[in-house]
Amino acid sequence: MSKTHPPHREGEEKHPVRQYLKDLPKVNAPWYFEAKLQQRLQRRSTAGFSGLVGLWRPIPAYAYSVVAVLVLGVVGYYAFLSTDPSQNEILETPSPGSNETRESPKPRASSPAPPLTPQVMPPQPEPAIQQIVISSGQRGPSVPGTQQVIESPALDSQMHEIQMHRMTPSDSIVEIMLDESTKVEATTIHILPSTIPPAPVSVDTVIPDPDTLNKKHEDSAASVKAVADSAKEEPDK
């Protein structure tokens, strides 16, 4: 470190940085190095899990992670196998005022075909709030989570209106438009108090519109009258 001259670029040996680095004092191992190493070698032979079970080679660290992942995989696989995917769960909020017992959800595959028409309940003396269990329109085995429970007074009144308009309740399907993009099919109706505020629901039915019927009747009456008029005119001629 006595040389602090400016650099001379005459080759690698004269490179100032090389000179500086070469002149750095040598750092030696401490006096206890070999004793510590000996201690470390002896400790290593009996340390850890491999020392406990008498393995000559130490177990690599990643082996524990691999074993953990394998165990998780096996447990998860058997947990998946033991779960019945056909179970449908209907999430219902318990109604404080209702003493009515509810039916537990049944697997759709094992139950008979659901009725296509809603079960019309007789008019209740007190304002009845209906709960409609609605399943999505997809076919095939039902998947948990596809059924929804809707409790809405507005829906109740609209359903009641539908029931009033229905002449033959067994031959049509009530289609309820929850929004413009989703069509759902009503399958069962339970009586439950409402807890959800009224949602904007529009109801379409397959019942013919009275105005359309009236117009058709008027058109046919007009055509009949025209035919009758023409028939009256012919004898005159």
Add this chain to the structure above:
Amino acid sequence: MLANLTKLTDEELIAEFQRDNEQAFTVLVGKYKDPLTNFVFRFMGDWNDCDDVVQETFVRVFRNKHSYKPVAKFSTWLYTIATNLAKTQLRKRKLRSLLSLGTNKADDHELVLDIPDEHSKTDSRVEASFKQEHIQRALETLSVKYREVVVMRDVQDLSYEEIAAITGLNLGTVKSRINRARTQLQGLLRDIWND
């Protein structure tokens, strides 16, 4: 027996050790503990880490003695192990400093300054010590890939071929990295030359 072993080359010593002659290992440790400590200390800049890495290097040699094949020099194999361990230790230290809120660099510097020195320091010694400290700090500011080659070449005086074998790089890459490392160090140590 030990006197006979000291006359053997490194490759013959490791071959003896592979035949379960632990005296050969002792000779190898005695021969390489100082140069390896010097290399690792200049590379890492921390005395505690350096001691651990050198110890672990010899433990690995002891455990994996049969992994050595006489296609390369023993010193190349030894420096490769030490370099890999030192890099791993540097990564761990970096991760520790990232995770630990209380760690700051001043603590690390204190560890290096605590190397015992029994001699009383005159002014020239203090000045030399300051310059050495400055050079060591400049080395530590280099990136690892430049630092390892420049320490091997300029501190340990290894040949380009040996450095290429240890690092697994091409000879041209080694030379260019050494050159860039020196250029960076030259810029960092400019104030020393101005003095």
